[in-house]
Amino acid sequence: MLSPDIIRRSAAAQAAALHAGETSSEELTRAHLDRIAAVDDDLNAFLHVSEEEALTAARDVDARRAAGEELHALAGVPIAVKDVVVTKGQPTTAGSKILEGWVPPYDATLVEKLRAAGLPILGKTNMDEFAMGSSTETSAYGPTRNPWDPDRIPGGSGGGSAAAVGAYEAPLAIGTDTGGSIRQPGAVTGTVGVKPTYGSVSRYGLIAMASSLDQAGPVTRTVEDSALLHELIAGHDARDSTSLPDPVGAYAEAARRRDVKGLRIGVIEELEGEGFAPEVRARFTESLDQLERAGAEIVRVSCPNFEYALGAYYLIMPSEASSNLAKFDGMRFGLRVIPEDHPTAENVMKATRGAGFGDEVKRRILLGTYALSAGYYDAYYGSAQKVRTLVQRDFAAAFEQVDVLASPTAPTVAFRLGEKIDDPTAMYMNDIATIPANLAGTPGISLPSGLAEDGLPAGIQFLAPARADERLYQVGGALEALLEDAWGGPLLAKAPELAGGAAR
Ligand code: GLN
Numbered sequence: 001m002l003s004p005d006i007i008r009r010s011a012a013a014q015a016a017a018l019h020a021g022e023t024s025s026e027e028l029t030r031a032h033l034d035r036i037a038a039v040d041d042d043l044n045a046f047l048h049v050s051e052e053e054a055l056t057a058a059r060d061v062d063a064r065r066a067a068g069e070e071l072h073a074l075a076g077v078p079i080a081v082k083d084v085v086v087t088k089g090q091p092t093t094a095g096s097k098i099l100e101g102w103v104p105p106y107d108a109t110l111v112e113k114l115r116a117a118g119l120p121i122l123g124k125t126n127m128d129e130f131a132m133g134s135s136t137e138t139s140a141y142g143p144t145r146n147p148w149d150p151d152r153i154p155g156g157s158g159g160g161s162a163a164a165v166g167a168y169e170a171p172l173a174i175g176t177d178t179g180g181s182i183r184q185p186g187a188v189t190g191t192v193g194v195k196p197t198y199g200s201v202s203r204y205g206l207i208a209m210a211s212s213l214d215q216a217g218p219v220t221r222t223v224e225d226s227a228l229l230h231e232l233i234a235g236h237d238a239r240d241s242t243s244l245p246d247p248v249g250a251y252a253e254a255a256r257r258r259d260v261k262g263l264r265i266g267v268i269e270e271l272e273g274e275g276f277a278p279e280v281r282a283r284f285t286e287s288l289d290q291l292e293r294a295g296a297e298i299v300r301v302s303c304p305n306f307e308y309a310l311g312a313y314y315l316i317m318p319s320e321a322s323s324n325l326a327k328f329d330g331m332r333f334g335l336r337v338i339p340e341d342h343p344t345a346e347n348v349m350k351a352t353r354g355a356g357f358g359d360e361v362k363r364r365i366l367l368g369t370y371a372l373s374a375g376y377y378d379a380y381y382g383s384a385q386k387v388r389t390l391v392q393r394d395f396a397a398a399f400e401q402v403d404v405l406a407s408p409t410a411p412t413v414a415f416r417l418g419e420k421i422d423d424p425t426a427m428y429m430n431d432i433a434t435i436p437a438n439l440a441g442t443p444g445i446s447l448p449s450g451l452a453e454d455g456l457p458a459g460i461q462f463l464a465p466a467r468a469d470e471r472l473y474q475v476g477g478a479l480e481a482l483l484e485d486a487w488g489g490p491l492l493a494k495a496p497e498l499a500g501g502a503a504r
């Protein structure tokens with residue numbers, strides 16, 4: 001008899017249970033679908049649940065296992081996918097009304113990999129519209145709620161993936177991170193998230209927001225699970241011109257190493273001062289103390305240009321987005337609004353874009369179009385690109401002194417729904433610590449550092465040089481083990497039980 005607690009185990013432990021024949025993928029997938037049915041009316045982490053498809057995939061992998069086939073380590077473990085990633089035959093909206101009803105005719109490369117490895121796809125997760133936001137409140141389909149407190153935001157833009165994993169609706173999820181959308185939701189929900197090196201996971205089939213910044217990555221409850229999923233989705237793809245040719249690293253092995261002796265960790269001076277909540281800083285410092293006691297060397301480093309990173313991001317990202325979103329014109333995908341008066345092609349486009357895009361998306365299209373316009377291009381877009389180079393140089397100089405960099409992931413714990421939605425600048429400040437890595441293309445991980453203000457989770461972020469993602473798993477895996485020893489188990493075990501969940 002399957003214990004209902006199986007959904008609370010890590011993905012690696014669920015995979016081990018499948019391997020040992022303690023359960024089947026069908027049973028495991030059903031257990032997660034039941035959990036979704038019990039709690040997701042309250043959380044709204046899923047925009048679409050693909051029950052039949054997930055169960056069919058699960059039965060197929062069970063049959064392959066029974067036939068003695070050699071299977072992927074995560075075969076049979078279900079997963080949720082952020083709705084910005086296209087899935088053949090399953091609706092994909094990117095959280096926007098303009099794509100309502102669109103069913104993609106193809107799979108993203110990473111989805112192909114998930115299917116080939118036998119991971120049943122539970123459904124598509126909620127997100128800020130076109131991944132623009134830090135709270136999942138700009139979704140056209142209503143906000144997702146934080147499993148720790150339903151009055152709070154789950155972070156964004158990938159709040160649906162983080163909430164689904166944090167609430168045991170899925171053991172694994174896919175996120176995307178353009179300025180922090182995997183790491184910041186991880187921090188405020190007590191989960192783990194990784195933004196891989198730019199180019200290491202194929203972007204083919206991601207609905208592009210800012211192509212030079214976007215990167216897909218894992219959202220999980222443990223560092224090892226992120227490593228396993230990262231290994232599965234990474235690798236060269238000829239269909240993405242920015243895909244790296246590198247072989248995939250031994251991330252899971254690094255996550256299990258539990259050794260930081262002699263590792264040099266640089267605390268970024270510009271990212272730990274005012275602007276970060278006192279208890280978030282306290283948990284950050286305590287985490288570093290733990291690592292120091294385990295033999296790491298903690299030094300302070302300065303990255304003076306990080307101060308300008310947010311400003312540069314909010315020119316580069318809208319510029320690229322204004323171009324990427326031009327294709328949503330009412331002709332090719334999803335929504336089409338035909339005005340009664342003069343339904344010319346141009347008027348259909350205007351009406352469709354007017355009705356289909358939300359305020360934040362329109363704000364960024366305007367900003368980006370302005371920044372790219374003749375006469376302003378050098379002053380805005382051009383200057384932002386120069387700052388981007390300076391941020392890259394800060395990273396290069398810092399990584400001459402240290403192996404990894406560290407900072408709190410987000411400045412505060414989860415804020416209340418509605419608190420920042422009318423103040424774009426306050427919303428943008430959430431990504432102050434995460435954006436530099438996107439500008440530089442370098443990888444980052446966020447994992448729980450403990451409970452901070454109001455008893456809510458805070459996150460610590462580690463950053464590594466491009467193509468050195470292993471280091472994130474090494475330091476993350478080691479810190480997670482140290483902290484869980486101190487807490488007597490995972491931080492998520494301290495989250496209050498969800499109303500619907502208790503009825504299980
Ligand atoms: N919150 C940031 C933004 O709104 C980052 C979003 C993301 O990483 N997709 O642009």
